[in-house]
Amino acid sequence: WWFLMGGMYVSEQGKMETYLRDKYDEEFIVNNLRIEGSGLGVKGDLYGDARPQNNSRLKFQIWDITGRKDSSRKYLDEYPGVTWTEEATSTIKPLLVQIFGYEPKYELKIHTAQMNSKIRGKLIDFESATEKYQDSISISLTVYTSEKVNTSNKSTHLNRLEKLIRYLKSTGARATLTYSDPDKSGGCYMEYQALINIRDIKS
Secondary structure, three states, rough: OEEEEEOOOEEHHHHHHHHHHEEEEEEEEEEEEEEEEEEOOOOOOEEEEEEEOOOOOEEEEEEEEEOOOOOOOEEEEEEHHHHHHHHHHHHHHHHHHHHHHOEEEEEEEEOOHHHHHHHHOOOOHHHHHHHHHHHHHEEEEEEEEOOOOOHHHHHHHHHHHHHHHHHHHHHOOEEEEEEEOOOOEEEEEEEEEHHHHHOOOOO
């Protein structure tokens, strides 16, 4: 792990940077190493904050899982998910404005935990990734409409839902959709299986 001894700071930082460079064929910077998840009888995992050397905006976590009994790997990282989330955001943001007539509050995240170990070399773009890895990639999209959901505007919300579902299905990834009004009293939540089974939406 990491520790202070005789005034010398010894860490895993260099090893993490080497792992990321070897895995993705580019240079990374890792800092802010710390232990997370420790407690009584639990050692916790060593985490670091990382970013590509040529992109200070794109930040993600890397952590050491050596101590886990169910893992044969040393590290896990969020680089693919964070990169593809940023890429997908550039598509979903204008789509939401088109659907709603304004930019609603939303949360979008691409999850890649199921296929992290399959990725080697330069990252491909998100569209190519969904074609290659299919439902090993997951998308979670939460959209908060500014209008309450009720019987008088039901058709408006259903029309929006239909367009959101059409987009999510077009990605080919496993998707979940949460659609909620401001006080979370109305709306819906759809898991992957429900989404792929929907052919059209009726009022």
